[in-house]
Amino acid sequence: MFRMRLGFKYAKGYHFDHDKACQKFPCKPYTADAFQIIDFVVKAMNRDDYLTVVGGYRVGDKNMRTQFVFMLDGGDDPDDLDKRSVDLDSRPSIIAAQSFLSGPHIYVLQN
Numbered sequence: 001m002f003r004m005r006l007g008f009k010y011a012k013g014y015h016f017d018h019d020k021a022c023q024k025f026p027c028k029p030y031t032a033d034a035f036q037i038i039d040f041v042v043k044a045m046n047r048d049d050y051l052t053v054v055g056g057y058r059v060g061d062k063n064m065r066t067q068f069v070f071m072l073d074g075g076d077d078p079d080d081l082d083k084r085s086v087d088l089d090s091r092p093s094i095i096a097a098q099s100f101l102s103g104p105h106i107y108v109l110q111n
Helices: 002-006 018-024 032-044 078-083 092-096
Strands: 010-016 052-058 067-075 101-109
Touching (some): 010 032, 010 052, 010 078, 067 078, 067 101, 078 101
Antiparallel strands (some): 010 067, 010 101, 052 067, 052 101
């Protein structure tokens, strides 16, 4: 839906890392408990620190596992997008959530 609206095929951002979260809290990745942690993280994030939340899989992921991604930038060329820098100094909630996030990575946006 997001890709269709803005025309982007790829996103650069940070995804919620189930394994990291379940090292901090007693849960199993990709279970209801882990998804409750996602809810907590989303509510704690400053909405101005990311463009939107999207579903996508990392470029090169053969399993194409959809990730919950805080999108910081978008584009149609994954190599160009990868070269663009990400200014984390102006995104303090992204920095604060590093215990739960992995990135920045490039993701193929899902329809």
